[in-house]
Amino acid sequence: MTTPSRALVEDPLARHHPVSFAIFALARQHRALAAALLADCGLFPGQELILMQLWEQDGRSQKQLVEALKLDHSTIAKSVRRLENSGLVVRTADESDARVKVVSLTAEGRALEERTKAKWRELEEATTRGLTEQERRQFVALAAKVVDQLG
Numbered sequence: 001m002t003t004p005s006r007a008l009v010e011d012p013l014a015r016h017h018p019v020s021f022a023i024f025a026l027a028r029q030h031r032a033l034a035a036a037l038l039a040d041c042g043l044f045p046g047q048e049l050i051l052m053q054l055w056e057q058d059g060r061s062q063k064q065l066v067e068a069l070k071l072d073h074s075t076i077a078k079s080v081r082r083l084e085n086s087g088l089v090v091r092t093a094d095e096s097d098a099r100v101k102v103v104s105l106t107a108e109g110r111a112l113e114e115r116t117k118a119k120w121r122e123l124e125e126a127t128t129r130g131l132t133e134q135e136r137r138q139f140v141a142l143a144a145k146v147v148d149q150l151g
Contacts, residue, residue: 023146033126037119041112042086047079048116051088051105055113059104061094088112 005025008014014021034045041048053060053068060068066076080103083089088109094100128136 030123030127034123037123038116041116041119043112043116044082046075047083048120050076050079050083050103051109051112051116052120054089054103054105054109059102062091062101062103065103083109 008018008022008025011021014025031045038045038048043051049069050065053065062073062076062080065071065080066073069076080089080091080101084091086108087106089103089105091101091103094102131139
């Protein structure tokens with residue numbers, strides 16, 4: 001087993017709050033790498049999650065995206081607006097309820113699917129490099145346990 005990152009051991013926050021600081025440090029590093037990889041696709045971190053939802057099922061309401069991604073409405077609305085301004089999605093009124101906005105992919109949004117998924121595979125590989133399959137499963141199980149406790 002490798003030694004922990006110095007920051008996770010030496011930082012005063014890490015000494016007093018080791019789990020919370022480890023989660024913070026991991027999330028910061030992961031988001032930075034995701035940002036670097038997704039920039040090649042013209043995306044900001046988080047936008048790909050909305051696109052992935054639409055690649056699985058196009059034509060979702062903003063409310064459905066909120067529920068699927070467990071994010072607040074304003075975050076989804078802002079991200080969808082940016083994706084719309086980039087020409088990757090369009091928002092239209094639902095036929096049965098004009099108050100409901102349906103988000104659909106454009107041809108440009110569909111065209112990003114393979115490149116974006118390749119970047120996520122690269123992110124997954126970089127994130128788990130050096131972990132055994134058992135450690136990967138254990139990490140996911142522990143993360144799920146923490147998420148359940150916090151949710």
